[in-house]
Amino acid sequence: MSEEKGPTEWSAREVGVGPWPGEWPTGPDAARYDPELLEHGDRRNVVDVYRYWRREAIVADLDSRRHPFHVAIENFQHDHNIGTVVRTANAFAAAAVHIVGRRRWNRRGAMVTDRYQHVHHHGDVGALAAFAAEQGLAVVAVDNTPGALPLESAELPRDCVLLFGQEGPGLSAEAQQAASLVVSIAQFGSTRSINAGVAAGIVMHSWIRQHADPTQAW
Numbered sequence: 001m002s003e004e005k006g007p008t009e010w011s012a013r014e015v016g017v018g019p020w021p022g023e024w025p026t027g028p029d030a031a032r033y034d035p036e037l038l039e040h041g042d043r044r045n046v047v048d049v050y051r052y053w054r055r056e057a058i059v060a061d062l063d064s065r066r067h068p069f070h071v072a073i074e075n076f077q078h079d080h081n082i083g084t085v086v087r088t089a090n091a092f093a094a095a096a097v098h099i100v101g102r103r104r105w106n107r108r109g110a111m112v113t114d115r116y117q118h119v120h121h122h123g124d125v126g127a128l129a130a131f132a133a134e135q136g137l138a139v140v141a142v143d144n145t146p147g148a149l150p151l152e153s154a155e156l157p158r159d160c161v162l163l164f165g166q167e168g169p170g171l172s173a174e175a176q177q178a179a180s181l182v183v184s185i186a187q188f189g190s191t192r193s194i195n196a197g198v199a200a201g202i203v204m205h206s207w208i209r210q211h212a213d214p215t216q217a218w
């Protein structure tokens with residue numbers, strides 16, 4: 001039998017970097033570095049270009065390169081997918097995530113990415129729609145409801161809020177009414193729907209394919 005290690009062993013490898021080797025950084029960019037991280041190492045869930053950076057410096061840099069799409073999810077029954085949505089929104093540099101309904105959400109799936117992502121709360125869909133109108137954002141509802149356009153051929157607006165429903169009820173009637181466009185993801189199996197966090201990842205990536213500049217990805 002081969003002695004070669006498999007994926008489980010690879011993932012046990014320590015993530016990140018140890019203490020900064022040698023002289024600490026000086027000059028105009030020195031303020032972005034966190035002395036604690038320089039001294040003790042940086043094991044955070046961040047891409048390597050942000051190693052040793054202060055959280056505020058990372059957020060400021062992300063703010064200079066965020067995409068103009070927002071993501072919103074209804075949270076009237078404590079949806080457990082919100083952490084996943086926040087993490088994916090962070091990975092694709094969404095402008096912001098909006099939680100509609102209950103303020104509390106389960107942060108576990110976010111893997112601490114919410115520290116680098118703007119997350120706003122709206123009491124109801126009307127408040128989210130007012131925000132979108134004020135910011136000039138089209139509301140794009142996502143659900144497999146009758147009359148929805150297939151995502152696979154739909155053109156997503158560049159400046160938009162992608163609005164998702166929650167497990168169980170799906171998108172509320174208010175959310176469907178607030179939308180200027182409703183899109184659905186083609187399915188081919190027996191299940192009625194896919195997980196809301198997975199659906200959010202698929203639709204965010206459709207936006208990326210249509211509007212983002214792949215040369216700017218890490």
Ligand SMILES: C[S@@+](CC[C@H](N)C(=O)[O-])C[C@H]1O[C@@H](n2cnc3c(N)ncnc32)[C@H](O)[C@@H]1O
Binds near residue numbers: 199
């Ligand atoms: C689990 S689904 C719930 C409800 C679904 N309308 C049903 O008939 O059972 C939760 C959310 O995931 C997203 N979703 C799941 N499957 C989808 C699909 N095939 N197309 C578009 N959105 C989907 C939508 O935002 C939806 O509101």
